Amino acid sequence: MVDHKKKTQKEENEMEQELEQPEETTENSTNKKIQSISDLPGIGAATIEKLEKSGFTDLMSIAVATPGELVGATEMSEATAKKVISIARSNLEMNFESGEEILRKRESINKITTGSKELDKLLGGGFETAAITECFGQYGSGKSQIAHVLSVRCQLPTEKGGAGGMVVFIDTENTFRPERIVQISKGLNLDQEQVLKNIKVARAFNSDHQMLLAEKVEDLIKKQKLPIKLLIVDSLTAHFRAEFIGRGTLAERQQKINKHMHTLMKLADKYNFAVYVTNQVMSKPDVFFGDPTEAIGGHIVAHNSTYRIYLRRGKKGSRVAKMVDSPNMPESEAIFFVEEKGIKDA
Ligand SMILES: Nc1ncnc2c1ncn2[C@@H]1O[C@H](COP(=O)(O)OP(=O)(O)O)[C@@H](O)[C@H]1O
Numbered sequence: 001m002v003d004h005k006k007k008t009q010k011e012e013n014e015m016e017q018e019l020e021q022p023e024e025t026t027e028n029s030t031n032k033k034i035q036s037i038s039d040l041p042g043i044g045a046a047t048i049e050k051l052e053k054s055g056f057t058d059l060m061s062i063a064v065a066t067p068g069e070l071v072g073a074t075e076m077s078e079a080t081a082k083k084v085i086s087i088a089r090s091n092l093e094m095n096f097e098s099g100e101e102i103l104r105k106r107e108s109i110n111k112i113t114t115g116s117k118e119l120d121k122l123l124g125g126g127f128e129t130a131a132i133t134e135c136f137g138q139y140g141s142g143k144s145q146i147a148h149v150l151s152v153r154c155q156l157p158t159e160k161g162g163a164g165g166m167v168v169f170i171d172t173e174n175t176f177r178p179e180r181i182v183q184i185s186k187g188l189n190l191d192q193e194q195v196l197k198n199i200k201v202a203r204a205f206n207s208d209h210q211m212l213l214a215e216k217v218e219d220l221i222k223k224q225k226l227p228i229k230l231l232i233v234d235s236l237t238a239h240f241r242a243e244f245i246g247r248g249t250l251a252e253r254q255q256k257i258n259k260h261m262h263t264l265m266k267l268a269d270k271y272n273f274a275v276y277v278t279n280q281v282m283s284k285p286d287v288f289f290g291d292p293t294e295a296i297g298g299h300i301v302a303h304n305s306t307y308r309i310y311l312r313r314g315k316k317g318s319r320v321a322k323m324v325d326s327p328n329m330p331e332s333e334a335i336f337f338v339e340e341k342g343i344k345d346a
């Protein structure tokens, strides 16, 4: 214990010393440009590890952090934290995009249809690329059925309501069923063999594995040149929920989910693919009025999802989808049915 404290104090001193160096050295053209956390002066491997564990993975996250957050994550002094933040800010490339550029980007966005006009309408046309859409609901509400339907329909050409691309399916609960893919493909007169080939399925055995798999999607696109148009994480939260039990570990769990969702959003934006994540609800036994359930992951998942849909079973075997917290859609509901061939309107 004591040794550890001493060591961090020593590290701390070294860090402060290095940061104390005169300003000119950072402007010296022979110095390499500060582009990532590891380029920051005085940040050692141990500190980087602590930062990354808390979700501070790039300069932007440091630049927008408060000194208190960095102190909490790394045990560095407040003075050091302030300096690091200021260096990160001054070295950050600020990318201002014009409204026109953003409009052009929006025009390249695809919407993957579901087979239910109602559900598509709820989403403003379908599951959007460059966005994260979350469905949360109880067991059996249809979250995984939607995942299977999207896995097939994503492959349709854009003029037929797809995105003309391949799918990555990160399966955390072993609920991916190729037989379902075959049934849905038949309903659309698609070559089932080809459809199955275009879905890359990976079982995630724990939350770290899940996070790593999400990062590896970039390799599929960059190295293997696969035209990925949809990334599914079904379920987003199950491993996190199972692994982090109890109050003490809740903060760490939230940080990890936050980091994971940042990875998803960054890639979705960079490569213009859709992200579909599913989330369970937990019951709140102390609620007597209103909805006695609550989505797992709380505000972190909610904040990081572009579109959030609450799914529940409705009358006569129907499913009810309700849009919550959308930036540009009104709160409304859609009713649809799960059938052998996929999803249909009433
Ligand atoms: N081939 C099918 N035909 C009609 N309904 C199906 C079919 N397969 C599954 N379902 C429906 O989907 C439900 C399971 O939904 P699912 O998406 O797995 O729930 P979850 O929200 O837990 O992921 C089943 O209870 C059943 O009602």
Ligand SMILES: [Mg+2]
Pocket (backbone or CB within 6 Å): 143, 144, 145, 175, 234
């Ligand atoms: Mg499921």
